[in-house]
Every structure is written in C-alpha cells, then in structure tokens.
Amino acid sequence: MKRTLLNYLACPVCAGDIKLNLVSAEDGLEVLAGELQCHSCPKIFPIVRGVPRFADLANLEEDKQATADSFGWSWQEFSHDDAKYDQQFLDWIAPVTSDFFAGKVVLEGGCGKGRHTRRIAGWGAKETVAVDLSDAVDVAFTATRGLPNAHVIQADIFRLPLRRAFDYAFSVGVLHHLPNPREGFKSLVSKVKSGGHMSAWIYGAENNGWIVSLVNPVRRGTSSMNRRTLFHLSKFPAAVMYLATKLIYAPLNRGDSGKKLARHLFYNDYLNYISRFNWREQHSIVFDHLVAPTAFYISREEFEAWWHDVGAEEVTITWHNQNSWRGFGRIP
Numbered sequence: 001m002k003r004t005l006l007n008y009l010a011c012p013v014c015a016g017d018i019k020l021n022l023v024s025a026e027d028g029l030e031v032l033a034g035e036l037q038c039h040s041c042p043k044i045f046p047i048v049r050g051v052p053r054f055a056d057l058a059n060l061e062e063d064k065q066a067t068a069d070s071f072g073w074s075w076q077e078f079s080h081d082d083a084k085y086d087q088q089f090l091d092w093i094a095p096v097t098s099d100f101f102a103g104k105v106v107l108e109g110g111c112g113k114g115r116h117t118r119r120i121a122g123w124g125a126k127e128t129v130a131v132d133l134s135d136a137v138d139v140a141f142t143a144t145r146g147l148p149n150a151h152v153i154q155a156d157i158f159r160l161p162l163r164r165a166f167d168y169a170f171s172v173g174v175l176h177h178l179p180n181p182r183e184g185f186k187s188l189v190s191k192v193k194s195g196g197h198m199s200a201w202i203y204g205a206e207n208n209g210w211i212v213s214l215v216n217p218v219r220r221g222t223s224s225m226n227r228r229t230l231f232h233l234s235k236f237p238a239a240v241m242y243l244a245t246k247l248i249y250a251p252l253n254r255g256d257s258g259k260k261l262a263r264h265l266f267y268n269d270y271l272n273y274i275s276r277f278n279w280r281e282q283h284s285i286v287f288d289h290l291v292a293p294t295a296f297y298i299s300r301e302e303f304e305a306w307w308h309d310v311g312a313e314e315v316t317i318t319w320h321n322q323n324s325w326r327g328f329g330r331i332p
C-alpha cells in the first residue's frame with residue numbers, strides 16, 4: 001500500500017477518515033504490513049502482504065465468498081498477460097480510449113489479478129484504485145508493486161471503503177457475478193464525482209438463452225467441484241471450442257464469401273472474436289464459466305434501467321459480440 005491511497009479511503013462502516021496507525025514492514029513506496037484505523041469509530045483494518053484488507057471475510061455471505069474463492073483460484077492459475085489484451089480491454093469499455101485515462105482518478109470494481117490496473121497506470125492515470133474481494137489481490141499487488149499511481153485493496157463492492165473522489169469508475173465482467181448486480185453498479189457509481197464517468201460491461205440476456213438453459217445447470221455441479229479436477233476437465237470443452245474457432249470460425253470470417261456463410265454459424269461474432277486468443281486464454285474463458293457459482297444475464301432493457309436509476313447522462317449502450325452489453329455514461 002502506498003501512503004497516497006489514504007487520500008481516497010473512507011471507513012466502510014461510518015465513512016470516517018482512515019489513518020495509517022502502524023507500519024510494521026515497508027519496502028520503498030509500499031507499506032507491506034501494518035494497520036489502518038478509522039478516525040471516527042473503533043474499526044481497524046490490517047495491511048497484509050502489501051494489501052489493505054477491508055472485507056470481513058469471516059462474516060461474508062456464502063455466495064459472495066464462493067464466487068471470490070472460485071475467481072481467486074482461477075486468476076492465480078491463469079496469470080498470463082499479453083499486449084493484445086490492451087485491445088480486448090478497450091473493446092469492453094468502448095467508447096473510452098487509452099488517452100481518456102490521463103490525469104484521472106480511476107476506480108476499478110473487480111480487478112482480479114490486476115491486468116487492467118497495470119495498463120491504466122501506464123496510460124497516465126493520476127491514481128487508479130483496484131478493488132477485489134478475492135485472494136487474487138495478492139497477484140494484483142505483485143503486478144502493480146512499485147507503480148506509484150496503482151493501488152490494490154481487498155474489499156466488498158457493496159461496502160466500498162472509499163470517498164466519492166473518482167473521475168471514472170468501471171467494472172468489466174464482474175457485476176453479473178455478484179448476488180445483486182444492480183446494487184453493485186450503484187455502489188460503484190456512488191464513488192464517482194459529479195461530472196465523472198462510469199463504464200460497465202456485462203453478459204447480455206439476449207442471444208444467451210442457450211447458456212442459461214445448458215451451461216447454468218452444468219455450472220451448479222462444476223462450481224463446487226475440486227478446482228484442480230475442474231481445471232483439467234474443462235480442457236475437453238475448451239479443446240472443442242479452440243479447434244472450432246481456429247479451424248472454422250477464423251478462416252471463414254477472413255474472406256468475403258466465407259463471411260456470408262459464417263453469419264449462419266452458431267454464436268459467430270463471439271467465437272470469431274475469441275479466435276485470436278491462444279489456448280491458455282480460451283481455456284481460462286471456459287474454466288471461468290464453469291467455476292462461477294453465480295451468473296446473471298442482463299437484458300438491454302434492465303441495463304438501461306440501471307443507468308436511469310443513477311440519473312446518468314449521455315449514456316451510450318452498445319452490443320459487444322452480440323452476447324454482452326457495454327455502457328458508458330456521465331454521472332450528474
């Protein structure tokens with residue numbers, strides 16, 4: 001934890017100021033171990049392995065804990081990175097571009113292993129605060145250690161230990177795994193300053209009826225399976241998807257005549273899009289689908305209502321790969 005993070009923290013219980021009470025280990029910019037304390041109430045939050053821990057994991061609702069555990073394992077297992085994910089990230093938050101981040105104070109709801117956090121810090125954000133409930137925060141900390149403008153905290157999106165101090169908040173691929181996606185969205189928006197912006201990318205209900213009827217029942221079994229076993233088992237459906245994207249979807253979508261044919265293929269936009277990814281990445285996509293205990297598929301109509309709820313202005317909602325929604329808007 002860098003001391004500059006203190007400017008953005010607030011007690012998740014009483015919204016009081018947070019002070020650094022005790023430093024028991026540090027390395028350069030980073031406080032590696034110590035204690036944060038609320039000014040206004042007796043709450044104390046430990047800093048463990050460089051990450052402030054605000055989530056009361058012992059008293060967390062079971063479904064949140066299960067999701068955090070699943071993704072924590074997944075993100076630690078699949079901690080690869082690659083420059084082509086720059087574009088993937090920007091596709092999820094379009095119309096935002098990399099130069100949008102310069103000088104901004106950014107909040108990331110659900111950072112996993114910190115892949116985006118590192119990019120945003122490199123794109124010139126003034127500060128970027130990445131939040132995750134899972135143990136993947138340890139990976140995210142390692143990925144961003146020593147970057148003066150990148151911060152990682154372990155916290156619940158529904159009880160953010162933050163001030164309303166952000167120019168931009170975003171969440172990609174996380175809200176639909178929360179027990180109440182709409183409340184998670186509102187919670188993030190509540191930390192954005194007046195005139196700031198918000199982005200969210202979520203699974204769509206449209207075109208995903210087959211996942212709801214086919215994958216959801218499977219997921220009920222696989223999400224409670226031993227992670228290592230599921231990791232290996234998920235290689236079978238991943239291999240089918242991998243071969244289909246590399247041998248059928250990618251080649252057909254390359255030529256004009258093939259494209260006409262490809263339009264009739266099952267889930268073409270999405271499978272063509274992911275055909276660019278290597279085996280590891282495709283395997284991680286399949287694994288993530290099978291390991292998640294909760295996933296909601298949200299219709300455009302419902303997603304629009306989220307933005308309406310928070311009074312967002314100049315909202316743009318666009319269809320991504322014909323299976324998910326991305327939204328961007330200004331917070332009044």
Ligand SMILES: [Zn+2]
Pocket residue numbers: 011012013014015016038039040041042043
């Ligand atoms: Zn307090």
